[in-house]
Amino acid sequence: MATSQANQLYGLVAEFHDAEELIHAAEKAKAAGYEEIRAYTPYRIEALSKVLGHRENLLPWLVYFAIFVGIVAGFVMQYWSDVINYPINVAGRPLNSWPSFIIIMFELAILFSAVTAFGGMMVRNGFPVPYHPIFNTPDFDLSSGTRFYLCIKVTDRQFHLQRTREFLQTLNPKAVNEAKA
Amino acid sequence: MLSDDIRDPAIRTGTPSTRPGWLTPSWVMDRVGELVLTSKTPLWWWVCLALSFAMLGAFGFILTNIVQQGVGLWAFNIPVIWGVDITNFVFWIGIGHAGTLISAVLLLFRQTWRTSLSRFAESMTLFALAVAGLFPIFHLGRPWLALWLVPYPNTLGLNPQWRSPLVWDVFAISTYLLVSAPFWYMALLPDMAAMRDKAKNPVVRGAFAALCLGWRGDHSHWERYHTASFLLAAIGTPLVISVHSIVGLDFAVSIISGWHQTVFPPYFVAGAVFSGLAMVLVMAVPLRSAFKLQSLITMDHLENAAKLMLVTGLLVGYGYLMEAFAPYYAGHKEEVALFNDRVAGFYAPYFWSMVVANVAFSQLLWFRPVRRNPVLLVLISLVILVGMWLERFVIIVTSLYAHRLTSMWNPSVPGVWDIATIFAPFGLFLTLMFLFIRLLPLLPIHEVQEVIAEGHD
Incomplete structure (x- = not known):
């Protein structure tokens, strides 16, 4: 042939x-x-x-995973910072004041998932390909x-x-x- | 080709279809591509760019002076810790929201009419964010220390204060920028590939070949592109709601009278979209005439944007009502006093101008002849932009100047530097905007083609 x-x-x-x-x-x-x-x-x-x-079936799953990673990373970063690395008493509030951590966890979930959606599209399409x-x-x-x-x-x-x-x-x-x- | 759309009576009178029936995919490609690839740059473009660039120079001069001499150059001082700079910040962040609404939210709702406005509005988002981001940084007075807001391992052993909305802001706005930019760029890939194939000038061709990263229109690439843009739209929708909500929380989380209200986050989001759509109309109407794009950005597109503006305008009006209702309902002495001062005190003219501009003028959009009159739309939008700037000014300044220690009351009006700081940022925004409309396809060609080919609308 x-x-x-x-x-x-x-x-x-x-x-x-x-x-x-x-x-x-x-x-x-x-x-x-x-x-x-x-x-x-x-x-x-x-x-x-x-x-x-x-x-395209893989990309949505990668994005779900990234959302999860973003939430966990956001919580771990703030918990480590406020509870382990530098515990400081602010007006008697608990060190692990998780309600105020939610917003940054949310934003990181968004950031990680968007970067994954864009990056995943690029990598799986093999871009850049001159x-x-x-x-x-x-x-x-x-x-x-x-x-x-x-x-x-x-x-x-x-x-x-x-x-x-x-x-x-x-x-x-x-x-x-x-x-x- | 250029005058085709003007002669078409359907466009002049604005018949009900969003796009005229004679539009073909190849016509769209030629029409939009020629704007980028033509060697004849229109004179008005040079004039506009020169003026914008001069304003950008003025903006640089102002910021240099602010850094050199300190934020005391602005007329507002303690207790008005946030003056025109933070007003500008909230205003410009808001301008960006219409872009994400059009590109992400309307994509999820499968509103195909959005395609004509999406590229343009998304670019506006990016450029407005570029402007907005500068203000909190220069507001610091020592802008080189802005990186302390970012969590990074440092010799000071310093971590950000995670309970502070100002830190939330850093995350929200950098996320917004980092999500909007790839979304915008991804939609540009196929268009830049087409420009690469179309360009005759080897330098232009090479530039587009590099920028489009090797896009070749492969069917599997299109599928991944499509999946990725839906995912990004699904991600962008909660994001755009969160960003201005968090800006609202900057105020609502504090215990300053006039700020500590639960209505703030949603009311800020509505106001943001409201002002953003006004900016879209202010920019889109002159551009569609200048580039003769009436067949692609039709009266129906403008009317749809105007309808959205009416809806968000009503939400803003509801926000004002709630702002009035809450202090009386709660019965806090300070809140009531502050509200009374807002409507009848030193800043009352600002407050009532804001109400008239945002609530009264937007009611004109109930009338179809108004919605279908581009000149009126631009005029109303300009009034609304002024009104929305005033809204942020009123919220910030009236709440801060009336300190609980009356000896500290310090009513001041914007000075020369403040007024210059209000107008000069348009230099940065417009410079980027004019460069964009000359260098990149103004409309997402491939999306408009897909809509035409599938016979939607």
């Missing part, structure tokens, strides 16, 4: 000028048994994630707002330069291009 020519490729990229066409193409590619499919769009297309079956082979695709352009790309990667078990190209042509794209690796 993997010819020497295909080794220098990232994938074959079909270009569409309509979001509906891209969704249909993705459905057909799925049906044809391709697995290593990437779609590139200028804006989010909700239907596409259903077709290509990508859901180079990616898809940019080698001729006419790869997010800025028209009307170009949609479907890429079948060479790493797909079914990938065959000729046959895959013919398959992509049947999807009625505007062009089929090679993305050099």
